[in-house]
Amino acid sequence: MPTDVLLGVLSLVAHAAIAMTAALAAGRRSMDWVGVALLGCVTALGGGSARDVLLGHYPLSWVANPWLLALTAGAALATIALARVVHHLRVVFLILDAIGLVVFTITGCQVALQMNQPLPIVIVAGLITGCVGGVIRDMLCNDIPLLFRAELYASVSVVTGAVYVGALHAGLGVHAAPLVAFVLGLTFRLLAIRYKWEMPKFVYTRDLH
Amino acid sequence: MPTDVLLGVLSLVAHAAIAMTAALAAGRRSMDWVGVALLGCVTALGGGSARDVLLGHYPLSWVANPWLLALTAGAALATIALARVVHHLRVVFLILDAIGLVVFTITGCQVALQMNQPLPIVIVAGLITGCVGGVIRDMLCNDIPLLFRAELYASVSVVTGAVYVGALHAGLGVHAAPLVAFVLGLTFRLLAIRYKWEMPKFVYTRDLH
Amino acid sequence: MPTDVLLGVLSLVAHAAIAMTAALAAGRRSMDWVGVALLGCVTALGGGSARDVLLGHYPLSWVANPWLLALTAGAALATIALARVVHHLRVVFLILDAIGLVVFTITGCQVALQMNQPLPIVIVAGLITGCVGGVIRDMLCNDIPLLFRAELYASVSVVTGAVYVGALHAGLGVHAAPLVAFVLGLTFRLLAIRYKWEMPKFVYTRDLH
Numbered sequence: 001m002p003t004d005v006l007l008g009v010l011s012l013v014a015h016a017a018i019a020m021t022a023a024l025a026a027g028r029r030s031m032d033w034v035g036v037a038l039l040g041c042v043t044a045l046g047g048g049s050a051r052d053v054l055l056g057h058y059p060l061s062w063v064a065n066p067w068l069l070a071l072t073a074g075a076a077l078a079t080i081a082l083a084r085v086v087h088h089l090r091v092v093f094l095i096l097d098a099i100g101l102v103v104f105t106i107t108g109c110q111v112a113l114q115m116n117q118p119l120p121i122v123i124v125a126g127l128i129t130g131c132v133g134g135v136i137r138d139m140l141c142n143d144i145p146l147l148f149r150a151e152l153y154a155s156v157s158v159v160t161g162a163v164y165v166g167a168l169h170a171g172l173g174v175h176a177a178p179l180v181a182f183v184l185g186l187t188f189r190l191l192a193i194r195y196k197w198e199m200p201k202f203v204y205t206r207d208l209h
Numbered sequence: 210m211p212t213d214v215l216l217g218v219l220s221l222v223a224h225a226a227i228a229m230t231a232a233l234a235a236g237r238r239s240m241d242w243v244g245v246a247l248l249g250c251v252t253a254l255g256g257g258s259a260r261d262v263l264l265g266h267y268p269l270s271w272v273a274n275p276w277l278l279a280l281t282a283g284a285a286l287a288t289i290a291l292a293r294v295v296h297h298l299r300v301v302f303l304i305l306d307a308i309g310l311v312v313f314t315i316t317g318c319q320v321a322l323q324m325n326q327p328l329p330i331v332i333v334a335g336l337i338t339g340c341v342g343g344v345i346r347d348m349l350c351n352d353i354p355l356l357f358r359a360e361l362y363a364s365v366s367v368v369t370g371a372v373y374v375g376a377l378h379a380g381l382g383v384h385a386a387p388l389v390a391f392v393l394g395l396t397f398r399l400l401a402i403r404y405k406w407e408m409p410k411f412v413y414t415r416d417l418h
Numbered sequence: 419m420p421t422d423v424l425l426g427v428l429s430l431v432a433h434a435a436i437a438m439t440a441a442l443a444a445g446r447r448s449m450d451w452v453g454v455a456l457l458g459c460v461t462a463l464g465g466g467s468a469r470d471v472l473l474g475h476y477p478l479s480w481v482a483n484p485w486l487l488a489l490t491a492g493a494a495l496a497t498i499a500l501a502r503v504v505h506h507l508r509v510v511f512l513i514l515d516a517i518g519l520v521v522f523t524i525t526g527c528q529v530a531l532q533m534n535q536p537l538p539i540v541i542v543a544g545l546i547t548g549c550v551g552g553v554i555r556d557m558l559c560n561d562i563p564l565l566f567r568a569e570l571y572a573s574v575s576v577v578t579g580a581v582y583v584g585a586l587h588a589g590l591g592v593h594a595a596p597l598v599a600f601v602l603g604l605t606f607r608l609l610a611i612r613y614k615w616e617m618p619k620f621v622y623t624r625d626l627h
Contacts, residue, residue, distance in 0.1 A: 026566065027622025034573055035566030036620050049472065054258065056267035058474035066538035080620045087624045120275035135349075140553075142562045144351045148235065148244030155243055202245050202289045204236025206296045263467065265476035329484035344558075353560045357444065357453030364452055411454050411498045413445025415505045 003175040007182070011107060014100030015068065016075035019044040021097055022137050023079035024086065029141050033077065039140060040076025041069055047133035051108050051125050055115060094193060101153065102185035105130035105160045106178050119165055126161035127154060152192040152199065160185030212384040216391075220316060223309030224277065225284035228253040230306055231346050232288035233295065238350050242286065248349060249285025250278055256342035260317050260334050264324060303402060310362065311394035314339035314369045315387050328374055335370035336363060361401040361408065369394030421593040425600075429525060432518030433486065434493035437462040439515055440555050441497035442504065447559050451495065457558060458494025459487055465551035469526050469543050473533060512611060519571065520603035523548035523578045524596050537583055544579035545572060570610040570617065578603030 019040035026039040045062050052060045062068040079086065086093070108129025112122040131147050131154055138145040147153050164181035172180060191197070228249035235245040254271050261269045271277040288295065295302070317338025321331040340356050340363055347354040356362050373390035381389060400406070437458035444454040463480050470478045480486040497504065504511070526547025530540040549565050549572055556563040565571050582599035590598060609615070 023620070024622055027620040029562055029567070030619050030621045031562075031566045032617035032619045034617050038572065039566060053262055053471055054269060055272065056265075056474075060472060063473065063535065063539055066536055066542075069538060069542065083620070083622055117272065118275055120278060121272055124275075124278065139348060139557060140563060140566065142351065142560065144238055144240075145349060148240045148248060148349065149238070154247065199241035199243050201239050201241045202232070202236040202292070203239045204233055204292050262471055263478060264481065265474075326481065327484055329487060330481055333484075333487065348557060351560065353447055353449075354558060357449045357457060357558065358447070363456065408450035408452050410448050410450045411441070411445040411501070412448045413442055413501050413504075 003179055007103060007106065007178055010099055010103045010182075012071065013096065014103045015044045015072055017093065017096030018100045018133060019072040019075040020079045020086075021093055022133075023076040024083075025137055025141055026076070027080070027083065033080065036076050036080060037073040039137060040079075041072045042140065043133045043137040044072040044075075045069075045133070046136040047104055047129045047131060048108065050132040050136075051111065051128045054128065055112065055117070055121075055125065057111060057115060095190070098156075098186055098189040098193070101130045101156060101189060102160050102182055104133075105157045105185065106164055106181055109161050109164050110178075113168075122165055123158060123161035126164070127157045130157040130160075149201075152189070152197050155199065156185055156189045156192065159188055212388055216312060216315065216387055219308055219312045219391075221280065222305065223312045224253045224281055226302065226305030227309045227342060228281040228284040229288045229295075230302055231342075232285040233292075234346055234350055235285070236289070236292065242289065245285050245289060246282040248346060249288075250281045251349065252342045252346040253281040253284075254278075254342070255345040256313055256338045256340060257317065257320075259341040259345075260320065260337045263337065264321065264326070264330075264334065266320060266324060304399070307365075307395055307398040307402070310339045310365060310398060311369050311391055313342075314366045314394065315373055315390055318370050318373050319387075322377075331374055332367060332370035335373070336366045339366040339369075358410075361398070361406050364408065365394055365398040365401065368397055421597055425521060425524065425596055428517055428521045428600075430489065431514065432521045433462045433490055435511065435514030436518045436551060437490040437493040438497045438504075439511055441494040442501075443555055443559055444494070445498070445501065451498065454494050454498060455491040457555060458497075459490045460558065461551045461555040462490040462493075463487075463551070464554040465522055465547045465549060466526065466529075468550040468554075469529065469546045472546065473530065473535070473539075473543065475529060475533060513608070516574075516604055516607040516611070519548045519574060519607060520578050520600055522551075523575045523603065524582055524599055527579050527582050528596075531586075540583055541576060541579035544582070545575045548575040548578075567619075570607070570615050573617065574603055574607045574610065577606055 022040045022043035023036045026036045031039065041062075045068060048061050052058065105126040109122050109126040111129075112125035117125065134153070135145040135147050138147075160181050163184050164177055167177035167180045168174075231249045231252035232245045234252075235248045240248065250271075254277060257270050261267065314335040318331050318335040320338075321334035326334065343362070344354040344356050347356075369390050372393050373386055376386035376389045377383075440458045440461035441454045444457045449457065459480075463486060466479050470476065523544040527540050527544040529547075530543035535543065552571070553563040553565050556565075578599050581602050582595055585595035585598045586592075
């Protein structure tokens with residue numbers, strides 16, 4: 001069906017794009033080529049893997065479809081060759097990363113819905129799928145995860161999941177609902193990047209211990 | 210039953226208290242509000258989740274009871290509003306954190322016992338439930354986990370689990386055994402804090418590579 | 419059977435050796451004795467645990483055989499007593515660590531083969547079993563994992579797994595195939611250490627954000 005095919009294609013593009021941004025993070029840490037390929041795989045596949053392990057949903061996507069490993073490792077390694085032109089594509093990467101966040105969130109929600117999980121868990125499954133890959137990437141790069149510090153990243157994921165679930169409940173059907181969630185979520189993310197929307201921060205300077 | 214109800218209430222209090230101390234850790238790293246809520250959830254629910262994933266015990270507690278997500282995220286967010294008074298409550302938090310360690314340990318042992326795991330695994334399940342949340346919190350905050358460096362934290366968990374299992378084997382019954390383990394474990398932890406008991410450290414300064 | 423027994427013995431030696439090198443890493447971070455024991459267990463058992471959780475292969479090895487916890491914790495704690503002589507054993511440790519990498523890789527492949535996983539997953543299962551323990555160790559020590567930065571560590575694991583699978587397909591049988599993979603993999607690793615073979619690095623200095 002059109003929407004399924006569209007989401008499927010976007011999901012593949014998103015996997016590759018997320019692996020490529022992970023490769024750039026690896027390059028900033030001077031990792032070797034194996035590290036680049038591994039960080040690409042782990043970042044692109046880590047969110048879905050975390051969701052599946054936490055929900056007990058086996059087999060994991062890359063175990064059932066091992067070519068996902070080749071796709072993400074290949075995209076990461078290709079980034080090494082493309083490094084000189086990549087910074088001209090900055091805006092393209094930001095948009096692809098935003099598409100990845102929204103598409104991964106929707107597919108995460110769909111997995112939880114197929115498992116008949118309650119609604120809060122459906123939205124959390126979307127959040128985990130969309131965001132945990134980046135958290136693992138940041139931890140492996142020895143950074144405090146960006147997710148916890150800046151940008152409406154997790155918020156976009158939660159809103160996308162809520163819109164998707166809401167649209168399904170409003171009777172929009174399995175084709176229209178993901179499309180509405182995709183358009184609204186992507187718009188929200190791109191506006192947040194464009195206008196540098198940020199969550200307020202909690203700054204606490206006393207020691208508890 | 211009285212003991213069950215007491216442990217259940219203490220477990221809720223412990224979830225909230227652990228989420229609140231995680232929120233303070235998030236504040237020391239200037240995380241945003243979403244980061245505060247996420248770190249609260251992950252710290253309070255991470256130990257039990259790790260235990261369940263490692264033992265193959267599905268569904269996880271927060272998947273079966275999604276309100277645990279609201280409780281822990283809410284407690285973490287409430288900490289932002291309470292930040293100005295929190296440092297007056299330092300002793301209260303230390304006691305609540307100690308209660309959390311001991312109660313989580315006992316509930317972790319109970320899950321493994323229900324799965325008919327061998328005794329060492331019962332005690333390890335308690336240790337994971339009591340301690341892994343804090344390890345994840347420290348890793349997300351880019352610290353070397355406190356558990357590996359200081360305080361009788363893991364030791365209290367192992368002793369609590371051993372007392373619990375020993376009390377059951379001594380025939381104390383499902384009401385008395387957790388109560389004995391709770392009182393002894395909490396006393397041990399509070400004495401360790403009060404008198405700054407510490408494990409000896411292993412200091413090795415040569416490079417292997 | 420001879421090969422099974424040999425691999426079994428080598429696997430035990432490898433568990434102990436990996437726990438001991440983890441203990442030295444803990445000592446360089448001045449962890450306390452509990453931290454040393456925990457880091458030894460997690461490093462030696464983490465790779466196999468990650469593989470089992472990702473493949474849904476329960477129970478985990480240390481849950482089925484809790485004495486593995488005693489072996490690895492004991493080896494880590496013994497390292498404290500042996501710290502003064504350990505640096506004289508530098509070469510022994512490098513060889514034991516190489517044996518560990520190769521043996522863990524082969525046993526990881528065997529688990530995936532028993533689960534009838536496709537060939538790429540068999541090799542990835544070997545890679546995870548051989549390498550993830552060290553990644554967890556480095557993350558708990560607040561380092562960027564060595565695996566991503568230096569040495570032909572992951573590469574040795576992939577080559578060992580590929581040789582093992584290839585030897586099985588070439589009809590070498592369940593005794594000869596692991597032996598061939600062990601000898602070739604170990605030789606590759608020791609040559610890589612001896613001649614300081616390295617992967618090229620990807621250095622990227624521009625900011626994406």
